[in-house]
Amino acid sequence: MSSKTARRFAILLGFLVMVAGNGNPAQAGPADGVEWLGHASFRIERKGTVVYVDPWKLDDAPHDADVILITHPHADHLSVPDIQKVAKPTTVVVGPPDCLKDVTGETRAVRPGETLEVGAVTVEAVPAYNTNKAFHPKQNGWVGYVIELGKTRIYHAGDTDVIPEMHGLVVDVALLPVSGAYVMTAEEAAMAAGVIAPKLAVPMHYGTIIGSETDALRFRARCEPIPVKIYTRRPPMRGGTVI
Numbered sequence: 001m002s003s004k005t006a007r008r009f010a011i012l013l014g015f016l017v018m019v020a021g022n023g024n025p026a027q028a029g030p031a032d033g034v035e036w037l038g039h040a041s042f043r044i045e046r047k048g049t050v051v052y053v054d055p056w057k058l059d060d061a062p063h064d065a066d067v068i069l070i071t072h073p074h075a076d077h078l079s080v081p082d083i084q085k086v087a088k089p090t091t092v093v094v095g096p097p098d099c100l101k102d103v104t105g106e107t108r109a110v111r112p113g114e115t116l117e118v119g120a121v122t123v124e125a126v127p128a129y130n131t132n133k134a135f136h137p138k139q140n141g142w143v144g145y146v147i148e149l150g151k152t153r154i155y156h157a158g159d160t161d162v163i164p165e166m167h168g169l170v171v172d173v174a175l176l177p178v179s180g181a182y183v184m185t186a187e188e189a190a191m192a193a194g195v196i197a198p199k200l201a202v203p204m205h206y207g208t209i210i211g212s213e214t215d216a217l218r219f220r221a222r223c224e225p226i227p228v229k230i231y232t233r234r235p236p237m238r239g240g241t242v243i
Contacts, residue, residue: 030152030172030199036231039076039208042156042175043086046149049120052086053145053156053175054078057208061085067118070095071128071158072142076209092118096125096141111141112165122148127165128158135182136160146171155196159183159205162192174198178219179211186215190222201228 035043037058044051053069054077065086070078070093078099087093093100093107094116100107108116112127124146129138136142136159144158146169155171161184174196177183183205184192193201201223203216213232220228 030154031202031229034154034173034175034202036202036204040071040156040159040175040177040205041082042204044147044149044154046152047120049149051121051147051149053147055082055086058082058085063088065091067091067121067123068093069123069145069147069156070099071144071156072096072136072140073099074159077159094118094123096143098140110143112143120149124148126155126169127163128160129163130159130182131161131163133161133182155198157192162188162195166192166195169196171196172199173202174200175202175204176219177205178203178215179206179209180215181210186218187222189219193219193223193226198226201226203228203230 033045037043039056040054041056042053049066050064051067051069052065054071055068056076056079063086065088068083068087068091080102083093083103087105091105093103093105094110096111097109100109110116110125112125115122115124125143126146127138128136128142128144130136142158144160145156147154153171154173155169156175157177159177159182174193176189176192178186178189189203203219206212206215216230220230
């Protein structure tokens with residue numbers, strides 16, 4: 001049995017164990033503490049540490065971020081007013097150099113392939129780019145992130161297509177764009193999930209500018225045996241429900 005086949009079998013076995021254990025696998029395990037805030041924006045909390053990725057169009061201003069990660073400077077990912085809503089005096093904002101020029105407070109520039117330690121968080125910047133369109137050129141050095149908090153590794157893919165750098169990623173949760181046009185389609189995102197083989201996949205980048213819940217459902221239908229968690233955002237933004 002190849003290592004990839006063995007890993008897929010382990011994913012399926014783990015999914016069946018979760019079903020047998022509590023009848024609701026979407027409520028347990030690696031996605032605990034992960035909240036979808038709409039589009040490509042997430043809040044992740046583990047053991048008292050709070051990380052935001054690409055905060056945008058937030059309804060509240062909790063000022064609770066320890067780390068804010070920005071993937072690239074497009075307005076639906078880099079929003080200084082939303083950064084200010086979640087930042088506190090000690091918050092560290094991490095992003096490619098062209099994302100930080102208008103951000104106040106402590107910042108850390110990062111490029112693809114670099115790893116940073118920010119308090120309790122280990123952040124690895126990974127490439128994110130288009131292969132068959134021109135919206136996110138590889139040469140711009142924009143990124144996704146592998147976020148390690150405790151023993152959990154969460155991959156936020158950023159705005160990307162299926163790319164060779166996804167091979168070899170070892171993560172528990174993969175947050176993958178599914179809306180097409182500027183990023184992967186649902187079918188391409190399912191291919192990416194197959195390459196990465198996370199314990200859990202979560203669709204994102206839909207429901208605001210482009211894409212809909214239909215894309216998320218198509219993604220889930222094509223991801224078996226990888227479990228998929230779909231959030232439906234409801235006011236207030238924090239604490240979306242699951243379908």
